[in-house]
Amino acid sequence: MTEKHALAQQIKRWANELGFQACGITKPDLSQHESQLQAWLDAGYHGEMQYMAEHGMLRARPAELHPGTLSVISVRMDYLPKQAGFATNLADPSQAYISRYALGRDYHKLLRNRLKQLGEKIAQLSSDYNGRPFVDSAPILERPLAQQAGIGWTGKHSLILAEDAGSWFFLGELLVNIDLPVDPPHQGDCGSCVACITSCPTGAIVAPYVVDSRRCISYLTIELKEAIPEEFRPLMGNRIYGCDDCQLVCPVNRAASLSAESDFQRRPQWQDQSLLALFQWDEATFLKHTEGSAIRRIGHERWRRNLAVALGNAPYQPEITTVLSTALTSASPLVAEHINWALQQQKQKGWQQANLLPRATERLVRIIQKGLPRDA
Incomplete structure (x- = not known):
């Protein structure tokens, strides 16, 4: 040697x-x-x-x-x-996904x-x-x-x-600056698998190996400094910082081992956090909880922008409307735009929910009546 x-x-x-x-x-x-x-x-x-x-x-x-x-x-x-908590966070639209x-x-x-x-x-x-x-x-x-x-x-x-x-x-x-012997390039490939392409919520993988960042939820929640295009807001769900969907569906990831690095473990403040609770953090609280975290780079304004979108996508709750309406009075123009969008989404869901119950009740009554004797 x-x-x-x-x-x-x-x-x-x-x-x-x-x-x-x-x-x-x-x-x-x-x-x-x-x-x-x-x-x-x-x-x-x-x-x-x-x-x-x-x-x-x-x-x-x-x-x-x-x-x-x-x-x-x-x-x-x-x-x-x-404690990655994939299923829990994505399955509950009222929780934040990071x-x-x-x-x-x-x-x-x-x-x-x-x-x-x-x-x-x-x-x-x-x-x-x-x-x-x-x-x-x-x-x-x-x-x-x-x-x-x-x-x-x-x-x-x-x-x-x-x-x-x-x-x-x-x-x-x-x-x-040392001329070292090189290792052979990796020759693996994904074969015919296209799981990542078909599962991307926003269709950001426009061709194999080609990602249009402008459509990627990670870009929209982290890199984009302006308003998130309306066409992508409903597709973001409860993802408030980044997105792992293309990795979650990848069959190769099934063999991934968990990290033993203590610095990469989930911090307590990200354990089962509701969207409402995170949205109500003031800037001081945001800075305190994101100290030493990559999340801090987006700043408090974009943090609230992302959360406003997620709250708009959440199931209807009167409390969401109350919190968003209160925040609107002091919100920056960027955040206010997304709050107004979220309020509209919540209003529409609230109307649908209010009208769904009477219709369901009427349908049930008709079904019951059809099965009853004439003199009942």
Whole structure:
């Protein structure tokens, strides 16, 4: 075994010790993905995420992001919490559904710190080491790199899939100036399965491997800063931060193991929370409960915007109308628009409910009468 092969094996052992479930090595060449990236941008699928377009092809050129890069170390860290509560949250439209990656601590700092530690270990064996960690916060195509490094294959929902973890994991990269032996690319695929495509509530997966962000509930609840288009509001259900539907139906995810990482476990404030309770958080309460959480990035205004939509989708409750009407007096124009929409939805459901009972009663009486003797 050569010295570089030995170093590559040592790096993978260190990665495992630092809590990464998989580690692979590839070269920083993503030239074959440039045309696909450009086509995605040209179609406008990035929506308001202007940072995707601003960096252009830099995303496919890691060596330009960190000059001197000769190898990319790609890592995977599983995040599926032990108390995910999928069925409970989605089955009860009065409860809030939050994407499972956001139930614990914000992963960006955790992964970056672990990658930094990995770099420090490498530096102990290589005096001229120069590396830079990336965790979903810089212009780099991490998913193609992960597939090239053998971490997994690209699913039709555009997420990376691994046999033993499905897609419930975070990715990170360490760009280094060491020419390391590479791992073979992952050759897996989804075959004829289209579960993710057919189950997407808003039809965001417009073609295999192509997601129109403008239709994606994760984009609508997290990235979009303006009003949520009315056509998507009824389809969002009780999803107030992100969406996991394409992952929930993926058969590969059935084999996913639960994360042992304490920082990724569900925080108490997200356990069985009603939409009404969360909507009534003032900004101070919101900031307190989202400290160290990825959820904080959307801010209190968009938090209430998302919850207003979910309350509009919830079953009719007089209390919902009362709370929304009270909040309307001090709401920002953005939130007020969504409150008014929600009030209209609740009003319509209330009217239907009020008229449904008398009709049902009349129908029951007619059925009874038909079965009674003439002189009854």
